[in-house]
Amino acid sequence: MSSEQFDYDVLVIGSGPAGQKSAIQAAKAGQRVGIVERDSLFGGACVHRGTIPSKTLRENALRVKHMRQNAALADFELGEDTEMHTLINRLDEVLKSHDDYMRKQIDRNNVQRIHGRASFVDSHTVKITKVSGETVDLNVNIVIIAAGSYPRNPDNIPIDHEHLFDSDSILSMLYLPSSLTVLGGGVIASEYASIFQALGVKVTMIDRYPTPLGFLDSDMTDTFVHAFENMGGTWMGSQNVEKVYWDGISEVVTECADGTVVRSQKLLCAAGRLANVKELQLENAGLALNERGLISVDENLCTEVSNIYAAGDVIGPPSLASASMEQGRRAACNALGLETGSMSQLIPAGIYSIPELSSVGLTEKQARDQHVNILVGTAQFSEVARGQISGNTEGMLKIVADSEGKKILGVMLVGEGSTEVVHIGHMAMLCDADVDIFVESTFNFPTLAEAYRVAALEILAQRPEG
Numbered sequence: 222m223s224s225e226q227f228d229y230d231v232l233v234i235g236s237g238p239a240g241q242k243s244a245i246q247a248a249k250a251g252q253r254v255g256i257v258e259r260d261s262l263f264g265g266a267c268v269h270r271g272t273i274p275s276k277t278l279r280e281n282a283l284r285v286k287h288m289r290q291n292a293a294l295a296d297f298e299l300g301e302d303t304e305m306h307t308l309i310n311r312l313d314e315v316l317k318s319h320d321d322y323m324r325k326q327i328d329r330n331n332v333q334r335i336h337g338r339a340s341f342v343d344s345h346t347v348k349i350t351k352v353s354g355e356t357v358d359l360n361v362n363i364v365i366i367a368a369g370s371y372p373r374n375p376d377n378i379p380i381d382h383e384h385l386f387d388s389d390s391i392l393s394m395l396y397l398p399s400s401l402t403v404l405g406g407g408v409i410a411s412e413y414a415s416i417f418q419a420l421g422v423k424v425t426m427i428d429r430y431p432t433p434l435g436f437l438d439s440d441m442t443d444t445f446v447h448a449f450e451n452m453g454g455t456w457m458g459s460q461n462v463e464k465v466y467w468d469g470i471s472e473v474v475t476e477c478a479d480g481t482v483v484r485s486q487k488l489l490c491a492a493g494r495l496a497n498v499k500e501l502q503l504e505n506a507g508l509a510l511n512e513r514g515l516i517s518v519d520e521n522l523c524t525e526v527s528n529i530y531a532a533g534d535v536i537g538p539p540s541l542a543s544a545s546m547e548q549g550r551r552a553a554c555n556a557l558g559l560e561t562g563s564m565s566q567l568i569p570a571g572i573y574s575i576p577e578l579s580s581v582g583l584t585e586k587q588a589r590d591q592h593v594n595i596l597v598g599t600a601q602f603s604e605v606a607r608g609q610i611s612g613n614t615e616g617m618l619k620i621v622a623d624s625e626g627k628k629i630l631g632v633m634l635v636g637e638g639s640t641e642v643v644h645i646g647h648m649a650m651l652c653d654a655d656v657d658i659f660v661e662s663t664f665n666f667p668t669l670a671e672a673y674r675v676a677a678l679e680i681l682a683q684r685p686e687g
Contacts, residue, residue, distance in 0.1 A: 226360060227253075227345075227360050227361055227362045228253075228255075228359045228360050228361060229253050229254060229255045229333075229359060229360075229361045229362070230247070230252035230253045230254065230361075230362050230363065231243075231244070231247040231252045231253070231254045231255075231361070231362065231363045231364075231365065231553065231556070231557075232254075232255045232256075232257065232339075232347055232359060232361040232363070232364050232365070233247070233254065233255070233256040233257065233364075233365045233367055234257050234339045234347070234364065234365070234366050234367060234368050234501070235256075235257070235258065235366070235367035235368040235369055235497075235533070236256055236257075236258040236260075236263050236323075236334075237367060237369045237533060237534075237542075237545065238533065238542045238543075238545040238546045238549065239367035239369075239532040239533030239534075239545040239546065239548055239549035239552075240256060240258075240365070240367035240368075240369075240532075240533070240549060241256075241323060241326075241327070241546075241549065242545075242546045242547070242549035242550040242553075243365045243367060243530075243532060243549035243550060243552050243553040244256040244327065244330075244332045244365075244549075244553075245326060245327070245330055245332065245550075246549070246550045246553035246554060247363075247365075247553040247556075247557065248330035248331060248332050249330060250553070250554075250557050250559060252557065254330075254331075254332045254333070255332070255333045255334075255335050255359070255361075256327065256332055256333070256334055256335065257335045257337060257338075257339045257347075257349060258334065258335070258336060259336075259337060259338045259339070261336065262320070263320055263323055263324060263327075263334070272542055273315060273316065273319065274309060274316075274392050275392070275412060275413065275416070275573070276573055277309050277315055278308055278309050278392065278416055279412070279416050279573055279575065281308050281309070281420075282308075282416045282417075282419040282420050282575060283419065283575065283637075285419060285420055285421065286419040286452070286575065305392065305393075305394050305395060305396060305397060308397065308420065309392065335349060336351065336352065337349040337350055337351040337352065338350045338500060339500075339501060340500060340501055340502040340505075341364075341501060341502050341503060341505040341506035341508075342358060342505055343505055343506060344364075344506040344507055344526050344528060344529060345360060345361060345362070345528065346358055346359065346360055346361070347359050347361055347364065362528065363528050363529075363530070363556045363557070364506075364528065364529045364530070365529075365530045365531070365532065365549070365552050365553060365556065366498070366501070366516060366524075366529065366530070366531040366532075366535055367531070367532050367533045367535065367545075367549055367552075368496070368497045368498055368501065368533075368535055369497045369533060369534050369535065370494035370495055370496055370497050370534035370535070370540070371389065371494060371495060371497045372387035372388050372389050372490070372491075372492070372493075372494055372495075373492050373493045373494055373495045374387055374490060374492065375490070375492055377462070377463070377464060377465065378404065378462075378465050378490045378492070379465065379466065379467075380490060381467070384467040384473050384487060384488065385465065385467065385473060385487075385488045385490065386487065386488065386489050386490070387489070387490050387491070388409045388413070388489070388490075388491050388494070391413060391489050394487065397417075397420060397421075397422060398417075398422055398485070398486040398487040399422065399423065399486050400422060400423040400424070400425075400484075400485040400486045400487070401414075401417050401422050401423070401424050401425075401485055401486065401487050401488065401489060402424075402425050402427065402473060402475050402483050402485040402487075402488045402489070403417075403424060403425070403426045403427070403488075403489045403491060404427055404428070404462060404465075404475070404488065404489065404490045404491065404492060405426075405428055405490065405491035405492050405493075406426065406428030406430050406432070406433035406434065406435070406458070407433070407434070407491060407493065408434070408572050409491040409494075410426060410428070410433070410489070410491035411426075411433050411434055411445065411572060411574045412572065412573050412574045413489055413491065414426045414449065414454060414489075414574075415445075415448075415449050415452070415454070415574040415575040415576075416574070416575060418449060418452045418453060418454040418575075419452055419575045423453065423454075423485070424449075424453075424454045424455070425454070425455040425457060425483050425485065426449070426454065426455070426456050426457065427457045427460050427462060427475065427477070427483065428457070428458055428460065429459065429460060429461055429462075430458060430459070431458040431459045432446065432458055433445065433446065433456065433458075434572065434578065436584070437578065437580065437584060437633065438584045438585045438586055438619070438633060440585075440599075440617070440619070441578055441580075441617075441619075441633055441635045444576070444615060444616070444617060444635045444636075445574060445576065445578060445635060447615070448575070448576050448615050449575075451615075452575075457477075457481070457483075460477045460478070460479070460481065461477060461478040461479075462475060462476070462477055462478075463476050463477060463478050464476040465488065465490075468484075471486070472484045472485065472486060473485055473486070473487060473488040475488065494534065494540070495514055496510065496514055496515050496516065496534060496535040496536075496537075497534070497535065498510070498516065498535060503516075506526055506529060507525070507526050508524055508525060508526055508529065513537060515535065515536055515537040516531040516535045516536050517536075518530070518531050518532075518536050521551075521552075521555040522536070522548060522551060522552040522555055523555065523556070528556075530552040530553075530555065530556050531552070532545060532548035532549040532551075532552040533545035533548060533549065536548070539568055539570065541568065541570060541571075543568070543569075543571075544568050565651060567581055567582060567647060567650055567651060568581070569581040569640075569643050569644065569647050571639075571640035571643070572640075573640065575637075576613075576615060576616055576635055576636045576637050576639070577634075577635070577636065577637055577638065577639040577640050578633075578634065578635045578639055579633070579634050579635075579639040579640045579642075579643040580631065580632065580633040580634070580643065581631065581632050581643055581646055581647045581650065582621070582629070582630055582631030582632060582646075582650055583621060583630045583631035584621070584631060584633060585597055585619065585621050585631070585633075587631070588621045588630045588631060592623060592624065592630070594624035595621055595622060595623060595624060595630065596621075596622045596623070596624065596625075596626040596680045596683045596684070597619060597620070597621055597622070597679075597680070598619070598620045598622070598656075598675075598676035598677055598678070598679035598680035598683075599617055599618065599619045599620075599676055599679065600617065600618045600619075600672035600673070600674075600675035600676040600679070601614070601616070601617050601672075602614055602615070602616035602617060602618070602636045602669060602672060603615075604672070604675055605667065605668070605669060605671045605672050605675065606666065606667035606671075607667035607668050607669050607671070608636075608669060608672075610667060611637070613636055613637045613638065613669070615635075615636060616634065616635050616636015616637065616638075616639065616669075617634070617635055617636065617672075618632070618633070618634045618636075618642070618669075618672040618673065618675075618676050619632070619633045619634070619676060620632055620646070620656065620659075620673070620676045620677060620680060621633075622656050622680050624685075625684065625685065626656060626680045626681060626683060626684040626685075627655045627656060627657075628653075628655065628656075629646065629649055629650050629654070629655070629656055632646030632647070632650070634672075636669070638669045642669050642670055642672075645670055645673060646673065656677050656680050656681070657677070657681070659673040659674050659676070659677035660674055660677050660678060660681065662674075
């Protein structure tokens, strides 16, 4: 089939971070591009139910936390029955601005927006079911699947979006609850648990693992748990939840295997997310999900079918908006045979809990497993003036280096500002700089970035002689 016989050279399914960037890249390469979105809102769950709304709420939670900390300046408490929309008061403005920007960018690049549900007829034919029920079959040369993900809801958790919520519906609550149970210990659970606790909600986190965020080093997670509990939160690890139900009156009841019972006004189940592909009829295109329920791709983000590519949450970790954007761009480039550099495996992770956590490269545990002998330098934010000035003394920065104390293997931080400060270490690693760069460089004073020098000096002091 010649190019002229295709309705689109490239059809992108999903308008989230991966979908947007792949569509824009393909359009800039001179292709006829369509982008399919089943939601009436453009931008996917990241924009409308996830990243942007939760971070907007987080900003107000930080303000509340700071006002409580400065009781001498302001005697502040949130009133009972505080409406949720007052806590995300800038969300409409933020979303409108972001939506306007995205739509203008899409339109400026002549990408056609298609509102409807996509499903495969075959590898080169995609059926679009419109809101009216009308269907149309599109002949396409290349398909990029960027359909995102949706919350995984275990069978024993009867999510009703009124008393028991998932991560997509939690911000639809009309009022700030007095108490909240959070099931899970991953990124989403940790973010929401700490945010609501900072707002004065009595939060209990329950998970089957002994610590939250188990992919990080224990000193990082210990700092997070300590800060969470200092705000009044309760962490319950190594617990198996057997039954959860609404008592029909005023509380959600969570029963654990050891007999522990937790009662709260509301509950959030944050048990991970699944690839949002159940309506795509992948089998018609010759595709099947792998054992993890994801779409398998090669190093070029190509699936087992040569004209179908995938990017973002549908292919699994790291499941970060930043990584998804780059995957989307590269998927389009690879599909069109455009030259790209190799994608760095050094992708910083940012966890927007209170306090923030961020890392790039290997954790200390991973480094010890791979290299056995390593040197580690740490710096407490309490050791730098900016930490004391801002009251951000609970945080820390850690540098992991090789046995010679030269090569930087990883950087980890916990504390406010971590997701920004991590990029200094990230850039040093991308440039293959030695640990010495943090000692030889001049940092603004006072800044949290000075912690790099403190941690680096600790490594230098451990270097083997000669």
